[in-house]
Amino acid sequence: MAEYFNQAHLLLAVDCIIFGFDGEQLKILLIKRSFEPATDQWSLMGGFVGANEDVDGAAQRILLELTGLKEVYLEQFKTYGDPNRDPMERTVSVAYFALIDIHKYEKQISHNFHAEWFLLNEAPKLIFDHDQMVEDAKKKVRYKAALHPILFELLPKKFTIPQLQSLYEQVYNTSIDNRNFIRKLSSTGLLIKLEDKDKSASKRGAFYFKLDKDLYKTKFQSFINFMPNLDNIIG
Amino acid sequence: MAEYFNQAHLLLAVDCIIFGFDGEQLKILLIKRSFEPATDQWSLMGGFVGANEDVDGAAQRILLELTGLKEVYLEQFKTYGDPNRDPMERTVSVAYFALIDIHKYEKQISHNFHAEWFLLNEAPKLIFDHDQMVEDAKKKVRYKAALHPILFELLPKKFTIPQLQSLYEQVYNTSIDNRNFIRKLSSTGLLIKLEDKDKSASKRGAFYFKLDKDLYKTKFQSFINFMPNLDNIIG
DNA sequence: GCAAAAGTGTTTCGGTTACACCCATGC
DNA sequence: GCATGGGTGTAACCGAAACACTTTTGC
Known part of the structure; x- marks a missing residue:
């Protein structure tokens, strides 16, 4: 297949900010990162977009792989493109937020992949620009929920x-x-x-x-x- | 520099939907594409993100290079990630919309790069998924302008x-x-x-x-x- | 019987709508 | 003097805000 001449190729990731409600409190789902760099630090659910994979599809796949979550509300909200955001290698990340009922998925989540729910205000510091992503996602949810019934x-x-x-x-x-x-x-x-x-x-x-x-x-x-x-x- | 192991790298582009107003009518700026594929078809202003370039910065650069526009209102609104959207090579595109006063930039624009203003309702068919991008951008502008004074x-x-x-x-x-x-x-x-x-x-x-x-x-x-x-x- | 949470109405205020005529000017 | 577009006011309506007490039940 022909290709564009002499253009830089780069890694594309997706990261998901997963908001959950257990009937009482609003929480966010984080995982302990299991690979370099920043191993064992807290991170959003993320992963790389495959060579022939739709970006929205990649977000769904990652959500499914890491948590068992399927057919949840998932919305793309911003793409992060600072060339230094990932210290390992140039990676652009498309961020999504998800809204889920915690009880509905309790079992899948807790066992796999060291995922853990945190109270929104008590979340640990995250790697890279993930804290910024969470801030932006919170704003986006507040914005959208003021006008549309997404909190259901x-x-x-x-x-x-x-x-x-x-x-x-x-x-x-x-x-x-x-x-x-x-x-x-x-x-x-x-x-x-x-x-x-x-x-x-x-x-x-x-x-x-x-x-x-x-x-x-x-x-x-x-x-x-x-x-x-x-x-x-x-x- | 270390890299992530065995991950697919891909091309990242930005595309700009440029809305303009000449005091009477609302228009959109398009260019005739000068390279393969789809040479000589109408297209949005776009280009590839450089290896060490910020994505927002790439959007500004492309706007500047192709039109001389600088310091205009420019907002990222959606990333398009269908693996088949560009028939030449897998390319993910981050889309931006710009809002400008046509008269302020009349001279730069018309001479370079075969750029041309079209009435919003009389724009020609565009390459790839650019028509979809324009539709989405129109919706986004309508949405945002209903709540914030961006039309100024x-x-x-x-x-x-x-x-x-x-x-x-x-x-x-x-x-x-x-x-x-x-x-x-x-x-x-x-x-x-x-x-x-x-x-x-x-x-x-x-x-x-x-x-x-x-x-x-x-x-x-x-x-x-x-x-x-x-x-x-x-x- | 009392603590704890659920449920229920009214008044005031401000913004949104619908609507029609006079004004200023160039020709 | 008339055609053209610019500019102005009012009344009815509706949604938003502020406000406190009664109900139910388990203990």
């Missing part, structure tokens, strides 16, 4: 309003008035109330809800102001 | 309200009530009224305005609803 991707099929509210509060590191929150949610029509309650978190118990999936798909791209008045929170 | 980047220092409104109308392919439009703009405080008028478009003349640059920088990242009720326009 972090929840199990059945969830309660207090759980959902707690999730929003953690993502935006703020407190939300519960009456206004519920009103806004109801107005979207996305929630369907179920008949049973979650009694694990309180004596009274909180009703379970599920997503109206059709409406979710329809409305996903519309602007919905989930967090009005954010302005400078997002930066 | 397309205007000269002095501009009139009717020009600005026409720009918004073209970007969103819609018509806007001019009283409400002005009210919204005034409420942002971003505009400073000047004393002279543009008489080229009407007998009465329209007052020139300029941007309050400090406020522009401050407010750039805040959410401002420039186009409420968009919902499904954006997709």
Whole structure:
């Protein structure tokens, strides 16, 4: 096959920022790196893009290989191209973030590959520019979640309003008035109330809800102001 | 220097979607490709990332080399990684969009490199996946401009309200009530009224305005609803 | 009976919409 | 004097914000 003349070839990697919610807390999944350089330091899930592999496909493959995760919400958000970002060899990295329900994948994750969940605020220092990637991913999620209902991707099929509210509060590191929150949610029509309650978190118990999936798909791209008045929170 | 073992290296390109406004119409800058494959077909401005070159830097360099453009608004928005997107050789492309005032750069552009401005709706078919890139870039600009004042980047220092409104109308392919439009703009405080008028478009003349640059920088990242009720326009 | 979390309404405020006429000028 | 585009105000409506108390139940 003909090739372009005299052009530099380089390594292309993908890195995944995996956000998870266990019903109570927002976490991030990290692994201990098992090869040089920076062996045994904490890192994002990453890997190289194969010679004939689609880049989005590579992100899915890596997620699957390292965690068993499949068909999760995964979105490309930025490509990092500083020539010195990897001290070993010039590597450009395409970064993705994933949103998952921790319980749904608990078993696969914990055993393979030294992966571990960290509270978002208690994550260790990461290799290379991975801390920057995490910062950017957090911003991106905050931005997108203010306008689109992506945070439901972090929840199990059945969830309660207090759980959902707690999730929003953690993502935006703020407190939300519960009456206004519920009103806004109801107005979207996305929630369907179920008949049973979650009694694990309180004596009274909180009703379970599920997503109206059709409406979710329809409305996903519309602007919905989930967090009005954010302005400078997002930066 | 040590290298990662046995990993596939590939070509990395950048492609720039350059949107321009001449005070009346919204356009896109394309070039006639001068090398194989697809010689003489229309294409985006693009080029390969050098061995020790920052990817964002490569985008700026290419913009400068092919058009003389410098210090323009340039934003990375998506990386295209289909292994078959370039029939010659596996090439991943990082796409950027630029927003410029056409008159400011008229001279440099027209003479070098067979670059030509096309009306956004009358652009010719492009090579590879460049049509898809343009579509994605249009969506991205619409999305971003609904929340942030980026469209000012397309205007000269002095501009009139009717020009600005026409720009918004073209970007969103819609018509806007001019009283409400002005009210919204005034409420942002971003505009400073000047004393002279543009008489080229009407007998009465329209007052020139300029941007309050400090406020522009401050407010750039805040959410401002420039186009409420968009919902499904954006997709 | 009391601690702990769930659930529920109202009022105020500000922004969004819809809508139609006069103004200034060049010809 | 008339054609052309520029510029201005108001009323109705709707969503956002602020605000506190009652309900349920396990212990």
